Amino acid sequence: MMLVKTKKELFEKLQMLREKGSIGFVPTMGALHRGHLSLVDFAARENPVVVVSIFVNPTQFNDPDDLKRYPRDLEADLELLKTTGCNLVFAPEAAEMYPEPDTRKFDFGHLEQVMEGKHRPGHFNGVAQVVSKFFEIVQPDRAYFGQKDFQQLAVVKMLVRLLNLPVEIVACPIIREKSGLAMSSRNELLSPEERENASLIFDILSQAKNLTGEKSVEGLVNWVIENINKNPFLNVEYFEVVDSENLQPVKTWEEKGEKTGCIAVHCGKVRLIDNIVLN
Numbered sequence: 001m002m003l004v005k006t007k008k009e010l011f012e013k014l015q016m017l018r019e020k021g022s023i024g025f026v027p028t029m030g031a032l033h034r035g036h037l038s039l040v041d042f043a044a045r046e047n048p049v050v051v052v053s054i055f056v057n058p059t060q061f062n063d064p065d066d067l068k069r070y071p072r073d074l075e076a077d078l079e080l081l082k083t084t085g086c087n088l089v090f091a092p093e094a095a096e097m098y099p100e101p102d103t104r105k106f107d108f109g110h111l112e113q114v115m116e117g118k119h120r121p122g123h124f125n126g127v128a129q130v131v132s133k134f135f136e137i138v139q140p141d142r143a144y145f146g147q148k149d150f151q152q153l154a155v156v157k158m159l160v161r162l163l164n165l166p167v168e169i170v171a172c173p174i175i176r177e178k179s180g181l182a183m184s185s186r187n188e189l190l191s192p193e194e195r196e197n198a199s200l201i202f203d204i205l206s207q208a209k210n211l212t213g214e215k216s217v218e219g220l221v222n223w224v225i226e227n228i229n230k231n232p233f234l235n236v237e238y239f240e241v242v243d244s245e246n247l248q249p250v251k252t253w254e255e256k257g258e259k260t261g262c263i264a265v266h267c268g269k270v271r272l273i274d275n276i277v278l279n
């Protein structure tokens, strides 16, 4: 496994690696856990070459404290990646990715106006800026994203359509801790007590999945919010039931198509997200 920090080094290494066949790309912000490693495993199964990027992208943080606190540990990340099928790690500095300020404004319409987009203004524009740069630099055949960031997946798929990019976006399932809590780099910022209580989020989402027969959509939304907020460590920012494809709000269970319940919860200073398919 090789580590490169500049685009020049990356181009040189990729020129050699590309001869082996297709490139699978896994973009991350580091502080790696089993969720990230599962994306690398999917990529390695489907491509002879796997590239992982580690970059805490400043343009997608709407909250400067969140950016400052975001966990970083390149040494530990490299140790973990050594145990996987990753061939090349790209860990650039901010100036390498943004030699000029990126002033591009993307329009994802409804996809960026709800849930994460509504509560983190500018977030998806920053994600689109950095992901489009990575796609241009790495030119992957396939790119792997986790379903934990459900809305991000929809935005990245639209980005690829908007820019006509020849990259296949592969969605990978959510990896959870034994307690059910979705793995996340931000979990490291939770105290042991907060972490224990945060497992209630998936517990309630799983129960909600079994209640769609007896509660209306609105009734279920209120039930989820009330039951999570009963826990003194947790405070729900939103819980919404949306169409899995277009993220339009779902009003009744009779509507066609797959429905996903998406949630953001504050636990102490940490903001956690999760989601579950409800039908």
Ligand SMILES: Nc1ncnc2c1ncn2[C@@H]1O[C@H](COP(=O)(O)OP(=O)(O)OP(=O)(O)O)[C@@H](O)[C@H]1O
Residues within 6 Å of the ligand: 027, 028, 029, 030, 035, 036, 038, 039, 144, 145, 146, 147, 148, 149, 172, 173, 174, 175, 176, 182, 183, 184, 185, 186, 187
């Ligand atoms: N538990 C998980 N299961 C599957 N994929 C995951 C999981 N956690 C993160 N990913 C995916 O890994 C990629 C990189 O995510 P990122 O580096 O932001 O990690 P993260 O754990 O989501 O961190 P945070 O949520 O604290 O930002 C994204 O595609 C994300 O969806």
Ligand SMILES: CC(C)(CO)[C@@H](O)C(=O)[O-]
Residues within 6 Å of the ligand: 027, 028, 029, 055, 057, 060, 127, 130, 131, 149, 152
């Ligand atoms: C895709 C991504 C690496 C872009 O910075 C980030 O949003 C993430 O880790 O999900």
Ligand code: BAL
Residues within 6 Å of the ligand: 029, 060, 061, 149, 152
């Ligand atoms: N996993 C999404 C990256 C972020 O929270 O900014």
